[in-house]
Amino acid sequence: MMIALLSLPALAMFVASFLHTPRARRFLPLSSVAILIPVAMLFFHPKPWRLWGDYLVADDLDSYVLLVASVVGIGVTLALLTLGRHVEIGEAAYRRFYRFFALFWIGLIVSILANHMGIYWIGLEMATLSTVYMIKTHHSAAAHREAWNYMIVGAIAISLVLFGIILIYASAKPVLGEKAMLFDALLAQAHAIPSPFLFEMGFALATMGMFVKMGFFPMNLWLANIERASYYPVAALFSGILESAVILGFFRFSTVARAVNEPHLVGFVFVYTLLTIFVVAFLIYRAKDFMRLFSLSGIEHMALIALFWVGGGTFAALLHFGAHAFLKPALFLSTGVLESRGRYHIAGALRGYRGFRGRLFVFLVGLFLLAIVSLPPSPMFFSELYGFGAMVDAAESSHHLLAMIGATLLLLILLSVIFYRFVAIYQSMRYEGEAEERPVYAAELAALALFAAGLLLLITPTAMEFLRRIV
Amino acid sequence: MVDLLIGIFLATLITALFTTRLYRLLMWYSLNSLSLGLLALLLGRSQHDGAMVASGVITLLLKAGAIPWILKRLSQRFALERRIVPNIRIQYAIMLVPAILVFTFYLAEPISHMVSGNANDVAISISSLFLALLLMMEHRNIAPKIVGFLAMENALFLLGTTATGGMPMLVELGIFFDLLMAIVVINLLLRREEVRR
Amino acid sequence: MSLYLLTILLLLLIAPLLLGTIKALKMWLLFKRPLSPLQGYRDAAKLLRKETVLSEEASVVTRIGPFLVLAPLLIVLFFLPPAARGAWYVSFVDAFTLTGLMALSTFFLMLLGLDGASSFGGIGASREAFIAALAEPAMVLTIFAVSMMAGDLGVGQAGANLARSFPTNHMASFLFAGISFFLLLLAENGRIPVDNPETHLELTMVHEAMILELGGVPLALVETAAAVKFVIFASLFASLFLPFGADLAWPLALALFVGKLFLVALVVALVEVHTAKLRLFKVPNLLGIAIVFAFLSLITFYVLGA
Numbered sequence: 018m019m020i021a022l023l024s025l026p027a028l029a030m031f032v033a034s035f036l037h038t039p040r041a042r043r044f045l046p047l048s049s050v051a052i053l054i055p056v057a058m059l060f061f062h063p064k065p066w067r068l069w070g071d072y073l074v075a076d077d078l079d080s081y082v083l084l085v086a087s088v089v090g091i092g093v094t095l096a097l098l099t100l101g102r103h104v105e106i107g108e109a110a111y112r113r114f115y116r117f118f119a120l121f122w123i124g125l126i127v128s129i130l131a132n133h134m135g136i137y138w139i140g141l142e143m144a145t146l147s148t149v150y151m152i153k154t155h156h157s158a159a160a161h162r163e164a165w166n167y168m169i170v171g172a173i174a175i176s177l178v179l180f181g182i183i184l185i186y187a188s189a190k191p192v193l194g195e196k197a198m199l200f201d202a203l204l205a206q207a208h209a210i211p212s213p214f215l216f217e218m219g220f221a222l223a224t225m226g227m228f229v230k231m232g233f234f235p236m237n238l239w240l241a242n243i244e245r246a247s248y249y250p251v252a253a254l255f256s257g258i259l260e261s262a263v264i265l266g267f268f269r270f271s272t273v274a275r276a277v278n279e280p281h282l283v284g285f286v287f288v289y290t291l292l293t294i295f296v297v298a299f300l301i302y303r304a305k306d307f308m309r310l311f312s313l314s315g316i317e318h319m320a321l322i323a324l325f326w327v328g329g330g331t332f333a334a335l336l337h338f339g340a341h342a343f344l345k346p347a348l349f350l351s352t353g354v355l356e357s358r359g360r361y362h363i364a365g366a367l368r369g370y371r372g373f374r375g376r377l378f379v380f381l382v383g384l385f386l387l388a389i390v391s392l393p394p395s396p397m398f399f400s401e402l403y404g405f406g407a408m409v410d411a412a413e414s415s416h417h418l419l420a421m422i423g424a425t426l427l428l429l430i431l432l433s434v435i436f437y438r439f440v441a442i443y444q445s446m447r448y449e450g451e452a453e454e455r456p457v458y459a460a461e462l463a464a465l466a467l468f469a470a471g472l473l474l475l476i477t478p479t480a481m482e483f484l485r486r487i488v
Numbered sequence: 489m490v491d492l493l494i495g496i497f498l499a500t501l502i503t504a505l506f507t508t509r510l511y512r513l514l515m516w517y518s519l520n521s522l523s524l525g526l527l528a529l530l531l532g533r534s535q536h537d538g539a540m541v542a543s544g545v546i547t548l549l550l551k552a553g554a555i556p557w558i559l560k561r562l563s564q565r566f567a568l569e570r571r572i573v574p575n576i577r578i579q580y581a582i583m584l585v586p587a588i589l590v591f592t593f594y595l596a597e598p599i600s601h602m603v604s605g606n607a608n609d610v611a612i613s614i615s616s617l618f619l620a621l622l623l624m625m626e627h628r629n630i631a632p633k634i635v636g637f638l639a640m641e642n643a644l645f646l647l648g649t650t651a652t653g654g655m656p657m658l659v660e661l662g663i664f665f666d667l668l669m670a671i672v673v674i675n676l677l678l679r680r681e682e683v684r685r
Numbered sequence: 686m687s688l689y690l691l692t693i694l695l696l697l698l699i700a701p702l703l704l705g706t707i708k709a710l711k712m713w714l715l716f717k718r719p720l721s722p723l724q725g726y727r728d729a730a731k732l733l734r735k736e737t738v739l740s741e742e743a744s745v746v747t748r749i750g751p752f753l754v755l756a757p758l759l760i761v762l763f764f765l766p767p768a769a770r771g772a773w774y775v776s777f778v779d780a781f782t783l784t785g786l787m788a789l790s791t792f793f794l795m796l797l798g799l800d801g802a803s804s805f806g807g808i809g810a811s812r813e814a815f816i817a818a819l820a821e822p823a824m825v826l827t828i829f830a831v832s833m834m835a836g837d838l839g840v841g842q843a844g845a846n847l848a849r850s851f852p853t854n855h856m857a858s859f860l861f862a863g864i865s866f867f868l869l870l871l872a873e874n875g876r877i878p879v880d881n882p883e884t885h886l887e888l889t890m891v892h893e894a895m896i897l898e899l900g901g902v903p904l905a906l907v908e909t910a911a912a913v914k915f916v917i918f919a920s921l922f923a924s925l926f927l928p929f930g931a932d933l934a935w936p937l938a939l940a941l942f943v944g945k946l947f948l949v950a951l952v953v954a955l956v957e958v959h960t961a962k963l964r965l966f967k968v969p970n971l972l973g974i975a976i977v978f979a980f981l982s983l984i985t986f987y988v989l990g991a
Contacts, residue, residue, distance in 0.1 A: 072658070135659030142666040146673050153677060164677055165633075169624060172637045172670070179644050179663075180617065187651040188602065195656055212602035495857030495985075499864060499978065506974050508967070582973040586980040593988045608857070608985070 019068050019075075022055040024123050030094070031119035034112045042098065042115070046460075049094040052087045059083065071199050074132035077487040081335065082265045083129050085342045088471050089257030090122055092464040093250050096350045099458040103353045104248055110154045114248075117147040121254065128262040134182045134198045137266055141178070144259055145171045145230075151254070152247040163246035170239055174229040178266075181223025185270075188215035200269045207276035217281055220274045224286070227263050227270075228323075232316040233293040237300060244312040249353045252308060253346035256315045261342055264322060268334075271327060286327040290320040291424060298431040302438050306360045307352040310442070314389060315345050317435060318397075321404070324428075328421075330407030335484045337400035339475050344389050344397075347468035350461055351382050357455045363442060365450020370457065378457045381465045383443065388472065390439040391432075396475045401432075490530060491608070496523040497646065498612050501619050501639060505585060506578075510563060510570040510631050514556045517635050521551035524642050528649060539657040540649065546664055547645070555638065558671060563631060566678045573628045581626070585619070592618050609650035616643035634674055641667060688772035688935055692942075693762050696920060699943065700912035701725025703919065703950050708883075710954035725912065732905035740898055742802035750797040751899070751906035757786040758913045765917065766844020766924040769938035770931050776842040780828035783840060784821055787873070787917070790910065791817055797907075798895030808887065809894025812965060816879060816891065819972035820872045826979035827865045831925050834858055834986050844924040848931035861982035863926045868975040870918045870953070872968075874911070877957035879968055889962060919949040 029048040033041050059066070065076040075083075097115070100106060106114075121144045128140030149171070153164035182198075189197035192209050196202040210216050232240030244252040274282045297317045304310040318341045326334035355366045367379050388395035405425050412421030474480055497520055504516035528544030531537070563570070576584065592615035599614070600607030620643050624636030641663065648655040705722035713719040739747055761783060767774040795813055798806035828840060834855050835843035872879045880891040890897075896907050923945035930941045963971060 133658075135656060135662060139659070139662035139666060142662075143669065146666065146669050149673050150676055161677075165630070168673070168677065169633055169637070172640070173621065173624070176617075176637075176640045176644060180647070183644065183648050183651060183655070184599070186648075186655070190652050198656060198659070215599055215602045218599065489856075491854065491856040492860060495860040498857070498981070499861060502977055502981070503974060506970050506977075508970065578969050578973050582969075582976055585977050586984075589981060590984060590988075593984060597988075611988075612857075612985075 019055055019058070019066075020073065022058075023052065023126050026052045026090070026094075027119040027122040027126070030115050030122070034115035034119065037108075037112075039108075045115075046091065046095045046098070046463075049091045052090065056080070056084050056087050065201075068130060071196070072133040072136050073127070073130040074201070075130055077483075078265070078268065078335075079130055081339070081484070081487060082261050083126070085339050085471075086125060086129060086258045086261045088467065089253070089261075089342060089346050092346060092350065092467050093118075093253050093257070095464040095467070096253070096353065096461040097250055098460040100248065100250060100353070102456070102458060103357050104155070106154065106248070107156075110156070114151055114154050117150050118254070120144075121147040121151070122258070125258050125262045129265055132200050134186065134200065137269075138175070138179055138182055141262060141266070142175050144262065145175055148251065148255065148259065151251045152243060154251075155246065155248050157246070160246045163243045166239065167243050170236065171230065174226045177226030177229070178223045179226075181219045181221070181226060184219030184222065185216055186219075188212050188219060200273065203273045204276060207273050210277060213277050216277055217274070220270055220277075220282075221285060223270055224267065224289075227267050228289060228293075230263050231260055231319045232312070233289065233320060234296055237293070237297055237313065237316055240316060241300075241304075241309045241312045244349075245306070245308045249308070249349050249356075252312060252352075253349040256312070256349060257342050257346035260315070260319055261338070264319060264338060267323060268326060275327075283327055286323055287424065290324045291427065293317075293320045294324075294428065294431050298434045301435050304438075305363070307355055307363070307366075308349070308360075311345060311348050311352070314435065314439075315341070318345070318389075321401075321428075325400070325404035325407070328404070328408035329411030330404040331487070332481075332485050333400045333402075333404030333407055335487060336396055336475065336481070337404065339484075340388070340396035340400060340472060343468045343471045343475070344385050347385050347465050348382075348389065350464055351378070351385070353461060354378065354455050354457055355382070358453050362450065362453075364445045365452060367443075367446040368448075368450065369452030369454050371454070374457045374459065374462055378462060378465070381462075381469055383447070384469065385465075386439060386443050386446075390436045394476060396472060399476070399481075405429075490527060493523045493527040493530070494609055494612055494646070494650075497527070497642075498616060498619075501616055501623075501643075502585065504635065504639070505619060505623055505626065506581065508572050508574070510568065510572060510629075511560065513572060513632060513635055514559055517638060518552050518556040520639060520642055521547055521555075524646060525552055527646070531649060532654075535653070537654055539660070540654045542657070543645075543654075543660045543664075546660075550664060550667070551638070551642065555667075555671060559631070559634065562675060562678060568631055568678075569629060572632055575626055575628055584622070588618050588622060589615050610647065613643050613647035613650055616646065619643075630678070637670070638667070686773045688769060689767070689774060692765075692768050692772060692939065695939065695943070696762060696765075696916050697759075697913065699946070700909065700916040701729060703915060703946060704912050706947060707950050707954045707957070710951060711958055714954065714958045725908075729905050729909065732901055732908070735901040737901035737903060740801045740803070743800055743898075746796050746800040747898075747903070750793050750800065751903040751910075753793040754790050754797065755906050755910040755913070757790040758910050758917060761786050761917050762913065764841060765920050766841050767848075768920075768924070768931065768942040769933075769935045770848065771935065774841040774845065776837070776839045776845070778840055779838045780825050780832060780840065783828065784825050787824075787914070788817065788821055790914070794892075794895055794907070794910075797899070801898035803898055805887065805890070805894045805897045809891055809897070812880075812891045813895060815965070816872055816968060816972070819969055819976065820869055823865060823972060823975040823979045824869050824873070826976070826983055827862050827869065828921075828925075830858065830862045830979060830983040830986060831866075833983070834862075835925075840921075840925075844928065847925060847928040851928060855986055858982045858986040859926065861978045861985065863922075865975045865978035865982065866922060866926065867952075868971060868978075870922060870949075871956065872972060872975070874915050874918060876953055878960050878963050878971055881962050916946070919946045922949055 026049045030045055033045055059075050059080040065074050067074050124140045124143035128137050131137035149164055149168045152167055153160055186197050189203055189210050191211050192206050193202050229236050271282060294317055297313050301313045304313055322334050322338050370379050391397040391401050408421055412418045500516045500520040504513055507513050525544045525548035528540050528547060532540030532544055593611050596611035596614045600610045617640060620636050620639035623639060624633050702722055705725040709719040709722045764775050764778040795810040798810040832838050832840060832843040835846040837843050837846055875882050875892040881889040885893055899907060927945050931938055
């Protein structure tokens with residue numbers, strides 16, 4: 018029953034996509050807001066709640082990620098209303114976009130709530146395939162090429178994840194039988210897995226697949242090009258909802274891997290994420306348009322989240338994740354307005370707005386830009402403080418304190434490169450260049466306000482308490 | 489008999505790597521899926537596993553019959569080029585394919601000792617995965633990339649069958665469903681191909 | 686010992702019959718009035734009566750060449766695995782010796798083609814070298830793989846072992862080696878995917894180009910050599926990959942063996958009718974598959990034990 022309630026907004030969108038009246042789509046944001054009701058029910062029900070046998074189980078982590086993803090979904094639905102005013106899109110393509118968005122949403126809800134590795138994978142694959150078409154909705158040669166690129170690399174990444182899942186299942190099957198596909202059963206019996214090497218190999222492969230999907234090394238520019246070539250709501254969906262599901266999968270797999278062999282896990286993930294952040298920091302320094310800038314910054318934040326989670330700062334990782342999942346889609350949605358006069362007009366992008374809407378827009382975007390580089394009181398500021406602190410705390414008890422401090426210093430240097438670039442961009446947007454009038458519509462402003470409200474809620478003590486209790 | 493079918497699986501995949509005609513490529517893929525389906529049927533019958541028999545039948549119908557036919561129709565509708573141009577020259581491919589085989593067999597050695605199924609079959613399915621990856625990357629046309637993706641799914645199915653004695657039925661059904669959706673998406677994606685090539 | 690000699694004599698005698706059968710089958714499949722399979726003998730008899738005309742540039746190589754083309758193949762006939770249980774056989778000859786002897790025959794054939802100073806001979810010799818360069822390693826690997834699976838490096842002993850007990854747990858390796866060996870059979874004997882044995886067009890000749898200058902007795906010798914080469918390959922295929930029925934009574938076993946040879950001829954005829962000749966620069970693709978399968982067979986057996 019819960020599953021039906023949760024998929025109701027997506028179904029409404031799917032049905033609405035077949036109607037030929039554009040006005041029917043106006044009420045879609047209302048139906049999307051309706052998803053908050055079952056999500057709220059999830060929060061107040063005793064956990065873990067078995068929604069569908071052992072396959073879909075809602076626990077604290079699930080509910081949090083689902084809440085964040087739902088808010089992003091609502092925001093994007095709001096902003097989609099004005100997509101036609103910022104870019105050229107045909108009616109049929111617009112309707113198909115909604116159809117695939119609905120499929121994407123259902124796939125990801127299934128993925129997020131999944132306790133069964135196979136169900137997780139199926140939902141992720143369904144979401145991946147629907148995004149392929151959403152990228153291609155933009156009828157340009159670049160979008161066509163990037164859609165194929167995405168299909169191929171995405172297919173390889175998802176197959177790697179399936180490969181890893183099969184190996185993990187094979188390693189745990191002697192002990193657990195068919196239950197070896199369930200995350201909670203794996204966690205309970207992690208110490209009893211007969212061949213840890215097989216499990217670790219499966220985990221490494223699945224993690225590599227998930228990291229490639231999130232755009233880590235060596236696929237950084239792949240993701241940036243894809244997001245560049247598609248419409249801005251697609252990029253918002255990617256960084257808000259798809260990456261939430263993928264990082265949730267990473268959280269679950271790594272929790273089991275930590276029980277099997279912690280030093281290997283930490284070493285592997287640390288090297289990978291540090292390498293990624295190193296490369297991405299310099300790519301951000303050279304980014305010249307908004308979409309690439311934001312997608313590369315998204316990769317950097319995802320890498321930080323993975324780093325914090327594995328390094329011991331699980332609370333920091335979750336806080337960072339929530340903040341990023343609100344900030345990044347908000348920034349992507351705002352590029353719809355910021356780029357309405359052309360792509361490479363970074364200078365002066367925040368000048369020339371008039372009226373209450375314009376000024377509110379400038380205020381919100383400025384806030385988001387500065388929040389994403391962890392200026393206080395952004396939740397990212399707190400998450401990075403807690404994260405680095407937890408990492409050093411965890412390292413104090415092991416022999417690797419010096420290595421951890423070195424890693425932290427390196428991270429701080431790289432983050433400062435990014436910080437410098439973002440501040441320079443903000444200043445250029447505010448104070449340089451020509452003031453050109455860019456229209457701002459109520460729908461997308463509402464979406465931005467929603468994300469800002471979500472961010473504010475994250476800093477409140479109740480939210481932080483809740484996050485501390487998870488894991 | 490199982491060994492023979494797995495041998496045919498790998499043989500058809502390697503032949504698909506060297507072929508230069510589109511319809512031949514589809515035929516090798518169809519034979520590949522045929523051997524896979526027969527293998528699933530045989531194993532399911534010998535282990536009295538109804539789920540595996542069912543997935544074997546679905547594999548035969550879908551992957552050995554429907555999908556190659558659909559791909560052939562798509563290639564006719566969008567007038568895809570029927571000559572497949574390799575990116576690496578044949579001399580290097582002759583050296584690369586055995587190198588990949590040796591490398592993956594070497595990788596699969598420790599795994600095969602830990603898995604309940606037959607060691608060779610696990611190693612062959614892992615090397616099929618890598619060879620399918622090579623198929624995706626080796627040619628310039630679109631069709632080998634699609635067939636490579638499908639062959640990767642075949643290899644993963646084989647791995648699931650031999651390493652774990654069959655994945656749970658729900659997962660198998662989900663994988664089939666996703667494959668169908670992939671074909672739909674490929675159809676939609678090809679809609680622009682007629683302009684390009 | 687008498688069975689051994691009888692087998693060799695039998696193989697020698699039916700060699701032209703096999704090639705004639707292939708030709709007749711092809712013509713029948715193409716709805717033409719088939720040639721008699723005994724045409725090979727009639728051609729040999731006719732050629733033995735004809736006079737020999739040599740080119741001005743021909744040296745001593747052209748005079749002794751044909752004999753040297755036939756001789757190594759006749760020696761290989763003595764080293765084949767036994768056709769029936771109880772026959773004597775040579776057990777210590779391995780893949781390298783077999784391949785080397787056949788390569789010696791090919792070498793003299795190439796010299797023969799070059800010696801006449803005609804351009805067709807040159808074309809044929811260079812193309813034959815091109816094909817042989819890829820086919821020889823594959824053959825060594827394939828026969829080596831099968832010998833290892835049968836437990837003895839000597840081909841004769843390997844054939845006898847296989848006839849006694851076929852290792853069914855190595856089916857995958859056998860399959861790969863079988864595919865590779867069949868492709869090599871087509872390549873080394875100049876059959877359709879690689880070379881067209883029936884035309885004398887510049888575009889499609891390899892073997893025919895090298896012997897274009899010959900006539901009379903030398904031509905009869907070289908044609909017999911081609912027939913004997915086919916019989917060698919067919920009999921190797923039959924003993925190594927279809928090793929059943931060798932423990933019947935010797936007349937039956939011999940008859941079954943000859944039946945297997947005709948089966949191979951039938952399959953070759955079917956392949957020839959259904960395939961088009963490859964462009965010369967596409968032949969490496971086909972032989973590449975043969976090499977990869979030979980290699981695959983070897984490592985599947987050695988590394989995995991499959």
